[in-house]
Each structure stands twice: as structure tokens, then as C-alpha cells.
Amino acid sequence: MKLFDIAQKLDLHQFTHLEVDSVDESTSAYCSDMLSCVMTGAGHHAIWVTLQAHQNIVAVAALLELTAIIISENALPDAVTIEKADQEGIILLGTTAKNFEVCGKLWELGLRSS
Amino acid sequence: MTDIKNQPITDAVAESITKVEELAYELLINQVMTRDIATVSPSDTMEFVAILFREKRISGSPVLRDGELVGILSIEDLIRCLMAVDLPSTVEKYMSSKLITVKEFDPVIEALKTFVHNRVGRLPVLDEQNKLVGIITKGDITRGLLKKLTNEFQQEEIRVYRASHLFEDIISTRTSLVLRYNIKPRDFIHGGTASSYIKRALMRLGASPQIARRCGIAIYEAEMNLIIHSRNGGIIRVEIEPHQITMETIDDGPGIQDVDLAMKPGFSTATEQVREMGFGAGMGLANITRCVDQLKIDSSLERGTRLKMKILLKEQESFGDSRGNHLEGTP
Numbered sequence: 001m002k003l004f005d006i007a008q009k010l011d012l013h014q015f016t017h018l019e020v021d022s023v024d025e026s027t028s029a030y031c032s033d034m035l036s037c038v039m040t041g042a043g044h045h046a047i048w049v050t051l052q053a054h055q056n057i058v059a060v061a062a063l064l065e066l067t068a069i070i071i072s073e074n075a076l077p078d079a080v081t082i083e084k085a086d087q088e089g090i091i092l093l094g095t096t097a098k099n100f101e102v103c104g105k106l107w108e109l110g111l112r113s114s
Numbered sequence: 115m116t117d118i119k120n121q122p123i124t125d126a127v128a129e130s131i132t133k134v135e136e137l138a139y140e141l142l143i144n145q146v147m148t149r150d151i152a153t154v155s156p157s158d159t160m161e162f163v164a165i166l167f168r169e170k171r172i173s174g175s176p177v178l179r180d181g182e183l184v185g186i187l188s189i190e191d192l193i194r195c196l197m198a199v200d201l202p203s204t205v206e207k208y209m210s211s212k213l214i215t216v217k218e219f220d221p222v223i224e225a226l227k228t229f230v231h232n233r234v235g236r237l238p239v240l241d242e243q244n245k246l247v248g249i250i251t252k253g254d255i256t257r258g259l260l261k262k263l264t265n266e267f268q269q270e271e272i273r274v275y276r277a278s279h280l281f282e283d284i285i286s287t288r289t290s291l292v293l294r295y296n297i298k299p300r301d302f303i304h305g306g307t308a309s310s311y312i313k314r315a316l317m318r319l320g321a322s323p324q325i326a327r328r329c330g331i332a333i334y335e336a337e338m339n340l341i342i343h344s345r346n347g348g349i350i351r352v353e354i355e356p357h358q359i360t361m362e363t364i365d366d367g368p369g370i371q372d373v374d375l376a377m378k379p380g381f382s383t384a385t386e387q388v389r390e391m392g393f394g395a396g397m398g399l400a401n402i403t404r405c406v407d408q409l410k411i412d413s414s415l416e417r418g419t420r421l422k423m424k425i426l427l428k429e430q431e432s433f434g435d436s437r438g439n440h441l442e443g444t445p
Contacts, residue, residue, distance in 0.1 A: 017135060035338075036397035039331050040404070052392045059306025063313065063330045080303070087136070 001026060001109050003047070003068055003091065010105050012070060012093040015077055016085045023091070026067055028114040029106045031099055035060050042066060043114020049102045053077040055084060062088040072099045135223075137262050138255075143225055144218035146258030147239045147248035153178045154187060156206035160195045163187060163205060176238045176246055177209045183238055183246045185209035215240050218247050222258065225250050278320035281356050281434025288355070291319075295350040297340040297363075302391065305341050308350050309334040312361075319354060319433055325425065329359055332405040332423050335398040336363045342388055343368070344418070356433045361406075361423045369415040376411075377403070 003023040007014070014020060030042035031049040038060055042048055045067045050057060053075035061069055068091035071077060077085070077092055085092045095102060152170050154163055156179050167173065167189060177185035191208040195201060215238045216225050225237055229252060239248040281289055293315060295308035313330035317323070333350065340348040340363055348365030370376045376383075377399050384394025403409055408424040427433070 019135065033392045034395035034397070035392045036335065036395040036401055039335065039401050040397060050392070054391055055303055056305045056391065056393075059310065059334070062310055063306065063334055064327075 001111065006047070006106070006109060006111075007093055009109060010070075010095060010097070010102065012095050015071075015082050015092040015094055016090070018086065018089060018091050020091060023067060027111060029103070029111045030114060031103050033099075039064065041114070046114050047106070047111070049099055049106070051075050051099060053081065055081045057081070058084045058088055058090050058092075061085075061090045066090065068093055070095060070102055072097060072102050134259055134263065137259055137266075138223040138226060139221050141222045141258055141262055142218070143216055143220050143222055143239055143250055144248065146222060146254045147218070147250040148254060149248045151176065151249045153246070154205050155179060156184060156204060156209065158205045159201065160192065160203050160205065160208060161201040163192055164196070164201065167192060174236050174249075176249065177205055178246065181245070183213065183215070183240070183244075185211040186213070186236070186238060188235065213238070216250065217242070222255055225255060274318050274320070277315075277318040279434070280319065290353050290355040293350075293352040293354070295337075297337060297344075297347050297350060299341065299344050299347045301341055301347075305338055306334055308337050312350075312352055316354070316359070321433070322431055325359070325427065325431055328405040328425060329361065332402045332425075333361050335401050336361065336421055336423070338393060339363070339398055339421075340365055342384055342393055348418075354433065357427050359425045359427070361425075363421045364418070365420075366418040367415070369418055370411070370413040371415065373411050373413055 003026050004020045006012070006026065007020055024045070026045070026047050028043045028045070029047040029049060030038060032038050032041065033050050033052050035052070035056065038048060038050075042064055044065055047068050047070060048061060048066050049070045049072060051072045053071050054077070057069055058081060070093045072095055074094070074096045076094070082092060152166055152172060152175050154166065154175050154177055156177055163175070166175070174186065174188040176183055177187055187205055187209045191210065195203065195208050214228060214232050214234060216228055218239050218241050228237055236249050236251045238246055239250050241247045280291065293312060295311070297308060298304070309330050312333050313326050316326040316329055321329075333352070337350060340350070344365035345367040346365070348363055351362045351364070353360040375381055378396070379400040380396040382389070382394040382396035388394050402423060406423040407426045408422075410422040411419065412422070413419040
């Protein structure tokens with residue numbers, strides 16, 4: 001499913017200033033708030049669901065070449081984090097929903113673990 | 115979702131849309147605008163304008179009175195005049211005096227925003243004294259962005275080309291490239307910076323994406339360990355050789371009390387505060403083990419910790435020409 005459609009269906013808003021329309025199909029997602037677990041578990045180009053919003057999530061996502069991070073429970077990344085994500089091309093999306101709900105919806109949309 | 119949307123953009127640009135957006139913030143209006151422009155005065159006749167537009171092949175022109183910008187005349191205004199069969203009238207009657215302008219030192223993104231919000235084809239560009247210095251059109255922006263993109267793309271290609279031939283071009287008994295990074299304790303803001311530089315360096319040297327990724331993950335975990343645990347920070351040292359990559363982190367304390375325990379997945383000595391940020395899952399050393407071919411930990415409470423990680427490169431993964439880059443009969 002296209003990230004653009006996922007963002008619409010889950011009512012996500014974008015923190016970054018990146019073009020979501022042109023992103024390729026997303027097929028996999030990963031959820032954890034522990035960065036080292038993400039390092040192990042998240043696949044290439046996956047969508048990462050977390051309630052962490054600090055700058056280091058961008059470093060992790062960039063190293064793993066993830067497509068986007070869905071930041072849950074209304075956690076807000078600061079300006080520096082957003083700027084860094086813009087530079088690295090990591091799309092930051094936000095929602096008030098909890099990790100569990102986001103994952104449930106992603107699963108319903110056909111996304112699976114990597 | 116962004117301002118650049120709805121802009122006429124060629125296929126070549128669309129492919130690297132994020133790069134384009136970045137450039138739209140970097141590139142200044144006066145770097146892409148047209149400087150040499152035809153202007154008209156309010157007292158010129160529309161007949162004069164018709165000839166000017168046809169001869170210069172332009173579709174609009176700023177209107178100046180004594181050097182001051184007072185309006186803009188577009189081809190639509192000329193058509194209105196032609197339909198009214200009113201060519202002897204003056205520019206003043208047909209020009210639009212509602213002025214939408216941009217500043218020459220603003221980034222191109224400002225002009226793009228203005229184009230989105232106002233249905234105009236061209237914008238007069240003013241200097242700091244509000245004097246007209248040029249005109250910018252969407253075409254100018256597309257051309258400017260394309261030119262800059264091409265340049266940057268070529269520069270990265272040249273960098274990759276130069277770097278990837280480094281090991282072939284230099285003949286020695288043992289060639290290696292050493293990268294060093296100083297890591298400060300508790301510097302979470304810069305966490306991951308050294309690892310991303312190292313990953314980029316490896317890609318430029320021609321490493322496969324898998325090798326670069328393995329190194330990136332291993333060095334990230336080691337880098338975060340220095341940030342989280344070390345007393346005074348530490349050093350990351352990466353030695354790249356044609357057949358192997360050796361990564362080391364060195365700190366001067368506090369040392370690991372029980373290395374075997376530290377290696378156990380899930381074991382962590384990170385503070386509550388650090389865990390709240392998502393670190394200290396106790397997976398760092400386990401992740402490193404998974405990514406590297408050899409891992410050696412030398413730690414004592416007196417001297418601190420030295421982590422040595424090695425990735426061995428297979429024949430087809432090695433840097434440079436694996437046959438001709440070192441002297442015969444030497445290690």
C-alpha cells in the first residue's frame with residue numbers, strides 16, 4: 001500500500017516537509033520503542049511505529065534506510081529532529097493513536113513484519 | 115502536503131523530489147532569475163508593447179516610471195487591448211498595478227509559494243532598496259533546479275569514482291584507510307552521526323549496501339555505548355583495508371564488570387532516564403555480534419573498555435582490485 005494512502009486512512013499528519021506521494025509501496029512495518037530492537041527487527045524500507053520522538057530515532061531510521069516513522073500517542077518531535085529528518089529523507093508522521101492501534105490498522109491494511 | 119506540490123515539474127526532477135525541495139530552500143532567487151529584461155513605461159502605447167513582445171518573444175514585462183516599478187503588463191492584458199481594438203491606448207490603461215514581488219536574496223521556495231498562492235506567470239524581483247533587478251518565472255526555477263541537481267549528482271559520482279579507486283591506485287605492502295571520531299559522553303544529540311559518516315564513507319569506497327549496513331549498525335551500537343556509558347567519552351577508529359574492515363571503540367572507563375553478562379541479550383546497566391529514551395534494551399552487544407565476523411571485548415575497571423569488531427570481506431566484496439594492489443610476497 002502507498003504511504004500516502006496509509007497516511008490518509010490512519011489520519012496521520014506529517015511533521016517533515018517531504019513528498020509522500022512519490023514514495024514506493026510499503027509492505028512491512030515494525031513496532032518497538034527500544035532502538036536496539038529496531039536495529040535488529042526493522043527491515044529495509046519498513047515503516048516504524050514508536051512513541052519515541054527524540055532526535056536519535058532519525059539516526060536509527062537513516063542507518064536502516066527506513067521509509068517513515070509513525071510517532072504515536074501525540075508525542076512531538078522538536079524542530080531539530082524534524083530538520084534532521086528532512087535532511088535524511090525520513091518521513092515523520094504523527095498520530096494521537098497508541099502503538100497497538102496503529103499496528104492493528106497497519107495489519108488490516110495488509111502490512112506485515114519484514 | 116508541501117508547498118512544492120502542484121508545480122509543473124519535469125519527470126527528471128520528480129524522481130528526486132526530496133532533493134529538489136532541499137535545493138528550493140538552498141538556491142536563491144537571484145541565482146535563477148533573468149536579469150536582462152525588457153521594460154516598458156506607463157506612457158508607452160500598447161502598439162509599442164505588441165511589437166516589443168513579438169520581437170523579444172516575451173509574454174510579459176514590468177512597467178517602470180522613472181526607474182520605479184509601478185505595474186506589470188502581461189500578454190493577457192495585450193489580448194484584452196487587441197480585442198477592444200485599442201492599440202493606440204497607453205500601457206497605464208491595461209497594466210496591472212497590483213504588485214506581487216519577491217526579494218532577490220530569498221530562497222527559491224519563496225517564489226514557488228508565491229506562484230501557488232497567486233495565479234501569476236512571472237514575478238518581478240526587487241533588491242534591498244526595492245529596485246527592480248530581474249524577473250523570475252516557473253521556467254527559470256525548473257531550469258535552475260535541474261542545473262543544480264545535475265551538478266550535485268555529478269559531484270557525488272566523481273566522489274564515488276575517486277574514492278572507489280583509492281585502493282587500486284595506491285600500491286603498497288599494506289594499504290589501509292583510517293577514520294577517527296571523538297565521541298562525547300551523554301551527547302545524545304549527535305548520537306549516530308559518526309556511524310552515518312562511516313556508512314557513507316564505505317558506500318563511497320564502493321562497499322556493498324549489505325556490508326555498509328552491517329558496519330553502520332555495529333558502529334551505531336558501539337557509538338551509543340560510548341555516549342551512554344563512558345565516563346569521558348571515547349574514540350571510534352575504523353580501519354578500512356581491501357579485505358577487511360576493523361572498527362574499534364576505546365574509552366577510559368568505567369569498564370564492564372562482567373563481560374559475559376553484558377553479552378547476554380536483554381542485560382543492561384543503563385539508567386532509567388536513558389531507558390526512557392529507548393536506549394538500554396540490552397541488545398547492543400548482541401546486535402554487534404550479529405553484524406560482525408569477529409568481536410573482541412577487552413575491559414577492566416581500571417583501564418576502561420576496548421571493543422574490537424572485524425568484518426571480513428569476501429573476494430567479490432573487497433575494495434579495489436584484489437589481485438594487483440599490493441606488492442608480491444608480502445602479508
